[in-house]
Each structure stands twice: as C-alpha cells, then as structure tokens.
Amino acid sequence: MRIKNTILPLLLSGLLVACGGYATTTGAAPARLADGVLVDGTGMTLYVFDKDAAHSGKSVCNGPCAANWPPLSVVDGTAGGADFSVVTRDDGARQWAFKGKPLYRWVKDQKPGDRTGDGFNSVWHVVRP
Numbered sequence: 001m002r003i004k005n006t007i008l009p010l011l012l013s014g015l016l017v018a019c020g021g022y023a024t025t026t027g028a029a030p031a032r033l034a035d036g037v038l039v040d041g042t043g044m045t046l047y048v049f050d051k052d053a054a055h056s057g058k059s060v061c062n063g064p065c066a067a068n069w070p071p072l073s074v075v076d077g078t079a080g081g082a083d084f085s086v087v088t089r090d091d092g093a094r095q096w097a098f099k100g101k102p103l104y105r106w107v108k109d110q111k112p113g114d115r116t117g118d119g120f121n122s123v124w125h126v127v128r129p
Contacts, residue, residue: 030072030084030096031103031127035113038098038127040072040105043112048101050123055100062090069117069124071095072103083129098127 031038031046038046047069051060061069066089074086074094085097096103106117106124118126 030074030078031098033129036128037115038103038129039112044105045109045113045115045117046072046098046103046127047106047117047124048098048127049104050125052102057087059087059089059095059102061102061104066104068107069104070107072105098129101127103127 031040033039034043040046049059049061049069052058053060059066059071061071071089071093072095074096083099085100086094087097087102089095104124106120108114108116115126117124
C-alpha cells in the first residue's frame with residue numbers, strides 16, 4: 001500500500017509527538033524523522049558528537065570544529081520541549097540538542113539523505129531516535 005506524500009509527513013509528525021519526539025512553544029519542530037534518522041528542516045542529516053556530555057548545556061565543538069560541523073541553530077522565539085532542549089555555545093549562540101546532546105550538520109553532506117559523517121573519527125554519529 002502506498003501512502004500519499006501529503007499524508008506521510010502528518011503520520012510521522014503524529015508518531016513523533018505521540019512518542020515524545022518533539023515539541024516547541026511555536027509548534028515548529030527543530031528536526032524531523034526521515035529514513036530512521038533525525039534531519040533538519042531542509043532534510044539534511046543531523047549528528048551528535050561523543051565528546052559532548054549529555055545534559056551539560058554546552059557544546060565542546062567550537063572554532064574549526066564548528067566550521068566543519070555547523071550547529072543546528074535555534075531560531076529566535078522557539079524553545080525546546082520533550083526530547084529537544086537548547087544549549088548555549090561558547091560564542092553565545094543557541095543550539096538545539098536532542099536528549100541533551102547538541103545537534104550538528106556535516107559540511108561534506110551535499111544533499112538531503114547524505115550521511116557521510118556517520119562514524120567520522122569514531123566520534124560522530126547520525127541521530128537515531
């Protein structure tokens with residue numbers, strides 16, 4: 001059975017909400033599930049860094065690290081909820097975290113669905129809720 005493209009996102013959204021997958025005060029999710037991993041609003045794969053301590057409220061990926069692994073930035077007026085929270089970076093910018101771990105993109109991923117950063121240096125991993 002094929003599900004129309006307009007129905008599938010609604011079903012996934014309902015599933016994530018029912019499972020505590022995301023919630024924000026504005027109703028806009030910082031990430032969504034696609035092919036078993038979290039992606040940003042443009043469909044780019046999101047990653048976590050083993051050196052970030054969960055629930056520490058900060059990211060240890062700064063400077064050149066953040067140039068290669070851009071943080072998933074928080075848009076003004078949004079706040080975390082459920083499994084999503086906000087951490088403050090060393091430069092004062094705000095970044096989304098999932099289950100306390102800051103979220104990043106990888107500069108070498110060129111198109112939605114790319115996962116070229118998974119396992120990079122054995123410390124970067126896609127986010128599988």
